[in-house]
Amino acid sequence: MSALSIATAETFRPMPSPTRMDETSAIIEELLALAKVKVRMVALEVETQRDGWDDEGGVAVAATTWAEAHRLVSLIAQQLGPALPLPFVSPSGDGSVHLTWRNAKGDRGVLELGPGEAWWNVLPPPGGGEAQSEKLRSTEESLPKVFAFFG
Amino acid sequence: MDPAYVDSLVVVGTEELIFRFVHPTSYDAASPLGERVQLSALATKDFTPSPVSSGASAYVKSRLAGGLQDLFVANSKWRAHRVAEVPAASLVAIGLQVRYSPGECPFPSVSHAHASLIGITRENRPRVLRLIEQHLQP
Numbered sequence: 001m002s003a004l005s006i007a008t009a010e011t012f013r014p015m016p017s018p019t020r021m022d023e024t025s026a027i028i029e030e031l032l033a034l035a036k037v038k039v040r041m042v043a044l045e046v047e048t049q050r051d052g053w054d055d056e057g058g059v060a061v062a063a064t065t066w067a068e069a070h071r072l073v074s075l076i077a078q079q080l081g082p083a084l085p086l087p088f089v090s091p092s093g094d095g096s097v098h099l100t101w102r103n104a105k106g107d108r109g110v111l112e113l114g115p116g117e118a119w120w121n122v123l124p125p126p127g128g129g130e131a132q133s134e135k136l137r138s139t140e141e142s143l144p145k146v147f148a149f150f151g
Numbered sequence: 152m153d154p155a156y157v158d159s160l161v162v163v164g165t166e167e168l169i170f171r172f173v174h175p176t177s178y179d180a181a182s183p184l185g186e187r188v189q190l191s192a193l194a195t196k197d198f199t200p201s202p203v204s205s206g207a208s209a210y211v212k213s214r215l216a217g218g219l220q221d222l223f224v225a226n227s228k229w230r231a232h233r234v235a236e237v238p239a240a241s242l243v244a245i246g247l248q249v250r251y252s253p254g255e256c257p258f259p260s261v262s263h264a265h266a267s268l269i270g271i272t273r274e275n276r277p278r279v280l281r282l283i284e285q286h287l288q289p
Contacts, residue, residue, distance in 0.1 A: 044176060054174045055228045056208055057257070058194065088179045093194035100179075100189060110190050123277050126185040131277045 030082035034074070037086045041070060048091045058093030065114035068139055069097040072113070076146055084150055087111075101149065109149040111142050120145045157205050160250035163266050165240040168212040169249060170219065171268070171283055172232040188233075188284040190276060197271050205252050206267035212236065214264035225258035235286040245278050246270055 047053055048061040069089065077086055087099035092112070099111045106128070112119040118136040136142055163169070177192035197207040215221040223230050239249045248269040256265035271279055 047176070054176075055226060055232070056172070056174075057204070059196070088182070088189070090176050090179075090189045090191040092177070092191035093174075094196045096191070096195070098189060098191040102182075106183075108186060112190070112195075119273075121190065121273075123186075123190075125183070126281060131274070133273050 026082050030077075033086055034077050037073060037089060038070070041066065041073070041089050044089065044091055044097075053091075054093045056093055059095035059115075061091050061095050061097060062115055065095065065097055069099065069113055072111070072139065072142065073099065076143065079143075079147070080150065101146065103150050107149070109146060111146065113139060118142060122149065154200075157200055157248075157250070157269060160205065160252055160267070163211055163239050163249040163251060165238075165243055167239040167249075169237045169239050169242065169266065169268075170210040170212055170215075170222065171207070171235045171237060172229055173235065173283065173287070175231055175233065178233050185281055185284060188280045188287075190280065192280055192283070193271055193276050195273070197268070198273065200269065204255055204267070205250070206248075206269035207271055208255070209237075209249070209266045209268055210261060210264045211239075211251070211266050212264075215261065221261055221264075225261040234288050235283045236288060237283060237286040241282055241286075242268060242279070245282065246275060247279065 045061070045063070045066045048058075051060045052058060053060060073087060073089070085101060087101050090098050090100070092098060095115045097113045099113070101109045103109065106125040108121075108123040110121040110123065112121065118139045118141070119133055120136055120142060121131060121133045123131045134145075136145070173188055173192050177189045179187050179189060193207055196204065200206065210222060212218060217224070219234065242249055249266055250269060251265070252267040253262040253265050255267065256262035268279070
């Protein structure tokens with residue numbers, strides 16, 4: 001095939017179908033959203049490296065806790081897919097990292113990671129009943145909790 | 152911590168207003184009203200009195216001649232925090248004790264106004280946070 005015919009073929013290559021473009025856009029949006037969460041996590045990791053980071057005598061968040069939070073956020077996002085939201089990430093003065101999701105019912109699911117333990121909490125919206133908390137035996141137990149939370 | 156220590160702390164009157172800071176990382180402005188202050192705003196170390204803290208830190212407004220400004224002078228980083236002005240009576244109504252704890256305050260100029268919110272648990276934490284959010288200053 002001549003260079004001219006290759007150039008012509010490239011020039012007149014059919015555009016991707018609208019469906020394909022929608023899929024591509026969805027993937028790009030998903031990746032951008034995940035990147036935004038990850039950037040926030042990195043910034044928070046830097047902010048929480050020292051004791052007293054919260055101006056209230058808070059305990060520094062261990063690098064291992066942040067690493068586990070990163071791993072779970074990526075894994076859960078990968079398994080839940082683009083249709084479901086990413087968590088809001090916030091550190092706490094006890095050295096833990098909280099990952100908070102919201103489902104279609106308006107409940108909040110909060111995973112508290114570390115240090116040394118993990119808790120899963122489900123908080124109904126205001127007036128929607130009592131919050132439930134459960135201590136997890138390992139962070140791996142959080143995965144089925146999060147998946148069940150989204151039904 | 153010796154339980155007698157907590158009992159020895161002077162109880163804050165229910166007519167008082169209490170300042171409580173919320174670190175910006177624990178506030179999600181994108182959440183619906185009533186759910187913006189995150190669970191992370193009250194650490195589990197605040198649940199049980201320890202040798203250095205009898206509970207979550209707060210400040211009694213009437214003890215501060217310059218009000219909130221006195222707290223900002225004591226620690227300028229608090230300017231970046233959200234602040235709630237909560238009636239002590241409301242905290243007591245949901246089962247907390249509010250007691251003066253000047254010895255636990257790292258800022259000498261405002262230690263006389265320092266108080267502790269005692270009795271926060273995993274169970275009542277969402278109610279305490281909702282109350283704090285209801286009284287956040289704009």
